[in-house]
Amino acid sequence: DIQMNQSPSSLSASLGDTITITCHASQNINVWLSWYQQKPGNIPKLLIYKASNLHTGVPSRFSGSGSGTGFTLTISSLQPEDIATYYCQQGQSYPRTFGGGTKLEIK
Amino acid sequence: EVLLQQSGPELVKPGASVKIPCKASGYTFTDYNMDWVKQSHGKSLEWIGDINPNNGGTIYNQKFKGKATLTVDKSSSTAYMELRSLTSEDTAVYYCARSKYGNPWFAYWGQGTLVTVSA
Numbered sequence: 001d002i003q004m005n006q007s008p009s010s011l012s013a014s015l016g017d018t019i020t021i022t023c024h025a026s027q028n029i030n031v032w033l034s035w036y037q038q039k040p041g042n043i044p045k046l047l048i049y050k051a052s053n054l055h056t057g058v059p060s061r062f063s064g065s066g067s068g069t070g071f072t073l074t075i076s077s078l079q080p081e082d083i084a085t086y087y088c089q090q091g092q093s094y095p096r097t098f099g100g101g102t103k104l105e106i107k
Numbered sequence: 108e109v110l111l112q113q114s115g116p117e118l119v120k121p122g123a124s125v126k127i128p129c130k131a132s133g134y135t136f137t138d139y140n141m142d143w144v145k146q147s148h149g150k151s152l153e154w155i156g157d158i159n160p161n162n163g164g165t166i167y168n169q170k171f172k173g174k175a176t177l178t179v180d181k182s183s184s185t186a187y188m189e190l191r192s193l194t195s196e197d198t199a200v201y202y203c204a205r206s207k208y209g210n211p212w213f214a215y216w217g218q219g220t221l222v223t224v225s226a
Contacts, residue, residue, distance in 0.1 A: 032211055034211075034212040034213070036152075036213075043202065043216045043217075043218060043219055044152065044202075044204075044213070044216055045216075046212060046213060046214045049210075049212040049214075050212075055214060087151060087152060089152070089212070089213075091211025091212055092211075094166050094168075095154050095156075095166075095167075095168035095169070095170075096142070096154040096211065097154065098151050098152040098153070098154070099151065100151045101151045
């Protein structure tokens, strides 16, 4: 199975900040990496697919980059509604696997 | 509008089974696979498996083989996941989520079904 290692596991930042979450795959996954946002008590919501493609309706302050084994999710100009846990997921092979999550808090 | 409607919370006894439906609407059911994902309280997401509604073909995470069985009813556009021999380790929220061959991401999710295993 492909292991997905996310860091940091938690992050505290101020409104207006730019933050970056990283995801490292245990083997080459090309660009088959997606990012999800899950707010407390809610379902996961797709943000980014194929490493850098913004899903419909997702604000442009979210962006993704990377290929191979290293990927990043960047949120610029942090907003209060960005408080959530963020997960990466690989779609290169079965079984699909998710990262452990990054819990984002506002200072 | 794409909707995946799951059933309400389930309280089941250890050793029992439960079958969770996921009714799809707003798209052609057989054009997309249906995946299932487990989320234990406060934990990350675990992929259980997926099913091709067109031919019933399934792919399982080895970890869930023998635990989960995925089926579909094309006539009602409903996917099902049956969990058997339940233990406290199976207490979790279970989601259905839509995917497509060549598009291995989940743009649409059901609202989740909480399964609590308790005597």
